[in-house]
Amino acid sequence: xxxxxxxxxxxxxxxAQGSALLKLLxxxxxxxxxPISSYFLSRDYVWGGNATWAALxxxxxxxxxxxxxxxxSVVEDRREQAAKEPKEHKKHR
Amino acid sequence: xSTCPPYAPFFGLGGxxxxxxxxxxxxxxxxxxxxxxxxxxxxxxxxxxxxSLIPVVMSGIIAVxxxxxxxxxxxxxxxxxxxxxxxxxxxxxxxxxxxxxxxxGYAIGYVGDSCVRAYVYESKVxxxxxxxxxxxxxxxxxxLIVALIMNSRATEAPRCI
Numbered sequence: 001x002x003x004x005x006x007x008x009x010x011x012x013x014x015x016a017q018g019s020a021l022l023k024l025l026x027x028x029x030x031x032x033x034x035p036i037s038s039y040f041l042s043r044d045y046v047w048g049g050n051a052t053w054a055a056l057x058x059x060x061x062x063x064x065x066x067x068x069x070x071x072x073s074v075v076e077d078r079r080e081q082a083a084k085e086p087k088e089h090k091k092h093r
Numbered sequence: 094x095s096t097c098p099p100y101a102p103f104f105g106l107g108g109x110x111x112x113x114x115x116x117x118x119x120x121x122x123x124x125x126x127x128x129x130x131x132x133x134x135x136x137x138x139x140x141x142x143x144x145s146l147i148p149v150v151m152s153g154i155i156a157v158x159x160x161x162x163x164x165x166x167x168x169x170x171x172x173x174x175x176x177x178x179x180x181x182x183x184x185x186x187x188x189x190x191x192x193x194x195x196x197x198g199y200a201i202g203y204v205g206d207s208c209v210r211a212y213v214y215e216s217k218v219x220x221x222x223x224x225x226x227x228x229x230x231x232x233x234x235x236x237l238i239v240a241l242i243m244n245s246r247a248t249e250a251p252r253c254i
Contacts, residue, residue: 019144036161039164051165058157062154062158063154069146069147070147070223073146079176080140
């Protein structure tokens with residue numbers, strides 16, 4: 001019985017690590033690709049060649065990625081805490 | 094004295110290099126120092142790792158600032174018809190962004206390291222950590238803004254044909 005609980009814990013940990021790794025990969029790629037591509041695309045198609053506004057757009061997009069990362073990490077933390085609480089209630093009974 | 098000497102691009106290219114190199118040094122310091130804290134925290138509270146990676150992401154953004162300014166300055170460089178004034182402006186822009194990125198990365202590194210270690214024991218430190226990190230990050234943002242303003246002045250440089 002305890003081996004089954006241990007095995008389920010290990011698979012749950014592995015699943016959590018897999019999804020966390022995927023999120024980290026997505027954010028790393030986004031931080032590498034989005035600012036520089038938004039600089040060039042906005043300079044050519046949005047601001048009509050004005051490089052200053054394009055650089056501000058790139059800096060703003062980097063900030064947006066940061067905000068998205070903070071939101072994702074806080075939401076994931078809240079979800080983990082909510083998942084932990086029912087299990088603890090079951091244990092204490 | 095010519096307005097467009099042949100050694101003028103030296104200063105412009107120096108600005109490109111300074112912006113990228115110095116902001117990357119700051120970002121590397123921030124990433125490594127915060128990573129030390131995360132490695133210490135991850136040993137006994139692995140569920141906090143995702144939230145503790147915020148200083149590392151902010152250090153990456155400092156390097157993005159340096160990259161954007163480098164690309165911006167490099168877009169205005171010319172082999173001929175490039176005045177010494179434009180070269181100095183580009184050098185100043187690159188140095189402004191680079192050194193402020195160095196300062197911001199330094200701050201983010203120390204704050205990230207200490208705050209993620211404190212976050213293990215007191216969860217209310219998280220909001221304070223994010224606020225302090227944001228204040229450290231806007232140092233790099235100020236350098237970016239000054240670099241942008243300086244670079245926009247380089248277009249009014251005299252032409253020599």
